[in-house]
Ligand code: C2E
Ligand code: MG
Ligand code: MG
């Protein structure tokens with residue numbers, strides 16, 4: 176009885192074993208029925224007013240419930256072995272989409288794909304990425320893989336080695352949600368990250384007090400010192416944009432510029448914003 180109460184209080188009902196299993200079966204069927212879709216959110220270089228990349232974000236387009244956000248199902252996929260299959264599907268779809276845009280005449284674009292711990296723990300992960308790049312004929316330098324600090328902390332040595340192996344393929348690496356956890360400068364100097372993403376929580380608090388401005392300013396300085404590209408995430412307001420501009424943050428992503436878009440909407444977005452660079 177006590178255990179049940181604790182379960183209910185701590186988490187949603189998705190955490191009980193039988194619910195995880197039900198969800199796993201539902202997710203497997205969703206994969207078979209091709210119910211997952213990728214949306215793409217542009218990253219903007221505000222100095223040049225050009226798109227510097229797009230981040231692929233998965234959604235489950237449920238036939239009855241409509242679009243379901245990744246926060247609702249990635250954790251379950253991660254707990255079961257489904258994340259391997261789902262992650263491979265996401266990577267392949269994102270790489271293929273990048274080629275489709277290229278064939279449509281869009282300027283060369285770097286696509287960012289979020290990774291999970293489950294994928295990085297797979298000893299065959301590097302080979303899988305290599306195969307997807309070969310199959311989709313996407314140059315490795317058009318792909319960036321996003322990893323959160325939490326993933327590194329879960330198994331620093333293993334993740335370090337896997338990330339080094341991945342960069343040997345020529346893909347870029349990005350450290351996601353920086354500033355939301357321990358924010359160890361250690362990883363940044365040791366691991367070959369090309370991009371650092373300032374966490375939404377830091378950007379949200381920018382207008383609250385001066386300490387948060389200082390924090391973002393330090394992150395930007397670190398990026399500059401280590402020659403790492405810095406992208407501010409979750410920029411929603413003109414006020415946030417103005418503060419970030421004053422801090423000389425060149426690249427931003429967030430609803431202020433664009434929501435995550437369908438592939439066709441990305442094409443239209445490019446028609447309006449001309450071209451891309453990085
Ligand atoms: P993330 O990688 O940090 O992605 C950014 C999230 O912030 C996305 O939520 C995006 O839609 C949202 N966002 C963008 N701009 C704004 C803004 O201005 N304001 C606010 N409030 N939110 C904004 P989304 O798509 O729901 O994804 C949530 C998280 O789920 C992602 O965080 C990522 O950790 C994970 N995720 C998403 N797609 C994938 C995937 O394909 N694979 C894996 N392993 N994880 C994924
Ligand atoms: Mg991300
Ligand atoms: Mg993030």
Ligand code: MG
Nearest residue numbers: 289323351352
């Ligand atoms: Mg996140």
